Amino acid sequence: MNTNHQNSGDKSLTRRDFLKHSSLAAAGAAALSFPAVLNAQAKTPIKAVIIGAGGRGSGAGSNFLNAAKIVGVEAQIVAVADIFPQQARGGERFGVPQERCFSGFDAFQKALSVPGVNYAILAAPPGFRPAHFKACVEAGVNVFMEKPVAVDGPGCRIMYAAGELAKQKGLKVAAGTQRRHQAGYIETIKRIQDGAIGDIILLRAYWVNNGPIWHRGDRGETELEKQIANWYHYIWLSGDHIVEQHVHNLDVCNWIMNGHPVRCWGQGARQQLGNKSGEIWDHFAIEYDYENGVKMYSYCGQIKRTGSPGVTEFAHGTKGTASPGGSIRPTGGSPWRSTLKLQSDDPYTQEHIDLINAILKDTELNEAKNVTDSTLTAIMGREAAYSGAWVEWDQILNSKFAYGPELLYTDAAAMKWGSFRTLRPPMPGDYSIFSDPPKVATV
Numbered sequence: 517m518n519t520n521h522q523n524s525g526d527k528s529l530t531r532r533d534f535l536k537h538s539s540l541a542a543a544g545a546a547a548l549s550f551p552a553v554l555n556a557q558a559k560t561p562i563k564a565v566i567i568g569a570g571g572r573g574s575g576a577g578s579n580f581l582n583a584a585k586i587v588g589v590e591a592q593i594v595a596v597a598d599i600f601p602q603q604a605r606g607g608e609r610f611g612v613p614q615e616r617c618f619s620g621f622d623a624f625q626k627a628l629s630v631p632g633v634n635y636a637i638l639a640a641p642p643g644f645r646p647a648h649f650k651a652c653v654e655a656g657v658n659v660f661m662e663k664p665v666a667v668d669g670p671g672c673r674i675m676y677a678a679g680e681l682a683k684q685k686g687l688k689v690a691a692g693t694q695r696r697h698q699a700g701y702i703e704t705i706k707r708i709q710d711g712a713i714g715d716i717i718l719l720r721a722y723w724v725n726n727g728p729i730w731h732r733g734d735r736g737e738t739e740l741e742k743q744i745a746n747w748y749h750y751i752w753l754s755g756d757h758i759v760e761q762h763v764h765n766l767d768v769c770n771w772i773m774n775g776h777p778v779r780c781w782g783q784g785a786r787q788q789l790g791n792k793s794g795e796i797w798d799h800f801a802i803e804y805d806y807e808n809g810v811k812m813y814s815y816c817g818q819i820k821r822t823g824s825p826g827v828t829e830f831a832h833g834t835k836g837t838a839s840p841g842g843s844i845r846p847t848g849g850s851p852w853r854s855t856l857k858l859q860s861d862d863p864y865t866q867e868h869i870d871l872i873n874a875i876l877k878d879t880e881l882n883e884a885k886n887v888t889d890s891t892l893t894a895i896m897g898r899e900a901a902y903s904g905a906w907v908e909w910d911q912i913l914n915s916k917f918a919y920g921p922e923l924l925y926t927d928a929a930a931m932k933w934g935s936f937r938t939l940r941p942p943m944p945g946d947y948s949i950f951s952d953p954p955k956v957a958t959v
């Protein structure tokens with residue numbers, strides 16, 4: 517437990533902080549997309565805002581407060597932002613006064629403008645993550661952001677750039693790929709990387725559920741309201757199942773490989789979603805190639821079935837196999853199990869402990885690139901399956917097609933309720949975001 521910083525006079529802005537932030541203000545002024553108040557960046561007390569106050573935003577809020585207690589630092593949630601007023605009002609459960617429970621497309625800007633904010637929890641649907649993350653970094657705020665962090669190439673490029681800017685500004689960034697903060701994964705993957713199973717030959721990744729994804733029913737007065745209420749079912753908001761959830765398992769494989777695949781091919785379909793509104797598929801199977809020739813087989817789906825491998829990963833090497841979450845079976849040797857303990861057994865709490873510690877001790881923590889690499893890995897797989905063609909990393913990274921409304925990446929706060937097109941679920945052979953013009957069909 518480190519409480520030194522809490523008592524070291526960090527509550528006011530030091531001269532060094534001031535110089536840092538005033539030069540950043542000058543450098544960043546051109547890029548600011550709203551009149552951001554450059555918050556006084558005292559490290560403590562930690563003043564957090566939640567942007568996207570649904571299931572995970574609320575959960576992460578509690579995890580953050582718990583983590584602060586474990587670290588022993590003063591912390592509070594000072595504002596909440598959600599697109600829907602009734603969701604924003606949920607901020608009351610954290611003691612946030614009504615006047616700081618903001619709603620609307622620009623709620624994130626209002627929350628970030630509350631004086632003293634130095635920590636943001638981003639848990640809106642993934643399509644909004646690039647806009648929200650960029651705004652946090654421009655405002656000089658440390659970030660915990662849920663995965664995935666984008667839904668297409670243009671969104672990932674915003675994430676990479678904002679992640680770099682965060683690094684330059686010395687901001688700390690943690691991502692909701694919580695396995696990277698889970699003892700079993702940390703210890704086992706270190707061993708794999710140290711050669712415990714020899715050279716990696718093959719990786720397998722699964723997120724296979726025995727049931728369909730939620731649907732909240734058609735509601736809202738405008739098409740956009742309906743889509744955002746049922747965000748999982750729209751590619752511009754969720755990225756589809758492979759991006760939205762399977763990103764966790766793809767991230768584990770990328771972590772083991774210390775890199776990302778360079779190409780892939782795959783297939784999938786919308787088999788059981790039937791006539792529910794929306795664009796997404798319900799299962800994917802993708803074959804990925806890493807640069808060194810290692811293959812990763814990835815399977816995900818949300819369909820009703822009687823059996824499934826569940827949510828897990830496997831690594832196969834020349835000298836054994838491993839479950840990266842906590843065990844290794846060397847060929848001809850005794851099985852090994854992880855026993856590492858962290859400050860919390862709950863990775864959802866540990867990720868905030870790690871972020872808070874990095875802020876207090878000014879140690880390096882910036883997971884923006886890793887989580888964006890894994891998000892783009894998932895997007896590459898999705899587009900390979902949608903189009904029915906091999907897709908290369910550079911092709912998806914540099915792709916121009918953005919799934920969302922135009923303002924999403926230029927001025928998300930200025931978006932208005934109204935209409936937005938629904939895509940026909942992609943049909944391999946007839947679909948490509950890479951052709952000019954893109955081959956996509958609307959309903």
Ligand SMILES: NC(=O)c1ccc[n+]([C@@H]2O[C@H](COP(=O)([O-])OP(=O)(O)OC[C@H]3O[C@@H](n4cnc5c(N)ncnc54)[C@H](O)[C@@H]3O)[C@@H](O)[C@H]2O)c1
Pocket residue numbers: 567568569570571572573597598599600603620621623624639640641642644662663664692693694744760
């Ligand atoms: N790491 C994990 O294990 C884990 C688990 C669950 C969810 N998540 C992630 O958390 C995110 C949210 O998922 P959820 O399950 O909480 O969904 P949810 O629907 O319960 O919550 C999303 C909230 O965001 C709000 N919202 C929508 N657009 C917004 C905008 N532009 N600005 C502000 N708020 C907006 C919605 O009104 C809703 O309250 C997703 O990215 C999801 O992948 C991660």
